[in-house]
Amino acid sequence: MHTLMLLYMGDETVTASAGTERVLTNMANAFVERGYRVIVVTNDPPTAKPYFPFLPQVKLVFLDVWQVKMPVSVKIKREINRVIPIMDRPVESYRAHLSVEKLKQRLSDCHIDCIIAYNHEAIQVADLWQRGTVPLIAMMHNSIRVIMGNSNRATLKEKEKADLIQVLMPSHIKEAQKYIHKTPIICIPNTVAAVPVDKQANLEEKRSRRTIITVGRIDEFQKQTHILIQAFNLVTDSYPDWQVEIWGEVKKKSYYEKLIQFVKAHRLEEKIRFCGTTQNIQEKLQQADVFAFPSAFEGFGLSLAEAMATGLPSVGFRSADAVGDLIVDGRNGILCEDGVSAFAQGLECLMKDQDLRVRLGRQAVEDMKSYAPQIIWDKWQDVVEQQIRSFSHKKGK
CATH class of the missing domain: 3.40.50.2000 (Glycogen Phosphorylase B;)
Structure with missing residues (x-):
């Protein structure tokens, strides 16, 4: 041995x-x-x-x-x-x-x-x-x-x-x-563990609320949590039935407080939730509709891959290391150019089109099987x- x-x-x-x-x-x-x-x-x-x-x-x-x-x-x-x-x-x-x-x-x-x-x-x-x-x-x-x-x-x-x-x-x-x-x-x-069909996101289900979810530490320089919040603020008026869940630990309190201030200043308290950490993230992914991943760089992007294995279509930056290795634009998710406005457009592309979400999500499940x-x-x-x-x-x- x-x-x-x-x-x-x-x-x-x-x-x-x-x-x-x-x-x-x-x-x-x-x-x-x-x-x-x-x-x-x-x-x-x-x-x-x-x-x-x-x-x-x-x-x-x-x-x-x-x-x-x-x-x-x-x-x-x-x-x-x-x-x-x-x-x-x-x-x-x-x-x-x-x-x-x-x-x-x-x-x-x-x-x-x-x-x-x-x-x-x-x-x-x-x-x-x-x-x-x-x-x-x-x-x-x-x-x-x-x-x-x-x-x-x-x-x-x-x-x-x-x-x-x-x-x-x-x-x-x-x-x-x-x-x-x-x-x-x-x-x-x-x-990336395979997710049983009954644990995958059901994107065809009719819901009164739709959810954009992100998973990762709340961080300014790599995870860029602020980009998701600012991008959602640009589109929220057109999609009143959508909300954002942010799952992850706080690394820097001053950055977190700035995010809270932005949320309050734009009256988004009912639409953007900081959820902390959980050991049952699979359940949260299953209940979501879109995975947002505004990272500037990654080694692999484990939370992104796990969301894709759950059947969620994702939005990420084309320039982010490793993200483009997992997300294939138009196949299993959306890759966008850098910046808040471009990320908002990527989110909106999925928010407005349920059929697209379903198609990209199904392909994401297939693409993760090689891991x-x-x-x-x-x-x-x-x-x-x-x-x-x-x-x-x-x-x-």
Whole structure:
């Protein structure tokens, strides 16, 4: 039985309800079900309660270094690096060293066959801890231009220490190759579970209220929640029976308060609802009519894919990384140009035409079948086993 370690470090926490945390949980559980020993290592404190449930067989190791106090020397390095970016993320490097010391204590007798790093700090930890003696697969969960375009040469060299880099979309391979020249890059997308017919959205049903839904953290720079609100404000007078549900956690209170002020100023309190988080988002999707996804960029767009699997036609930006890989304009959704006005036009295109919503929604269900968990986890298992065999062969030599 092989032992697989999933390293989930950086500023992330398993208590969050976002897509990466769900992928982490799903991967750990899937490999346990396939007969692997799985260890999940994170920065979290010992009291952390994962938002998504792990199977009991998954060993959780919380290193409690997420909010560790930084020495003055590290803070100085961080400020110098902001002006002259020649170091590899001093704060993350410092935490990585602390993490390795704790790992040596907690897992001193544990043999690891393969490591999957979920973010950059995880790559640093794996490199410091195992020094190339265990195969390391580095995952890229976001837009490549965001992950690598903002990295200096030292950071990119650290990423190249991985034996394999995994990206989420075929279009990401070429983009990643602009920055990474030595390490092989492969595409394995996220899983999208099939939704039973009785759990899919019934877009032909007669309803007194129609709902536009969005799912994702309330965020200004990536998720661009304000664009949906402002766009809906442009069309709401023509469609009085439509409402908006916004599902997701608040990351920045000041931004959220600005959104609330806009809603109140335009008297939209009865039409736009901030719903918080839920572990039963499928039920909410099933009750909706249109999925709005105004993100500026994505690595995959898990909530978008799950909405499509539910049979919802979607609206997204043509320029947004990964969104155009899922939404095919006029086939399973609507892609629009950047801006509030264009997004409003995309929404209106679906709001005014029930037949179009039904047709695009049905196709969306079909298009998501290629991301079935069985297919994706088979690919992951093949890659993991290949890496383990390759390292065993090297050691044999």
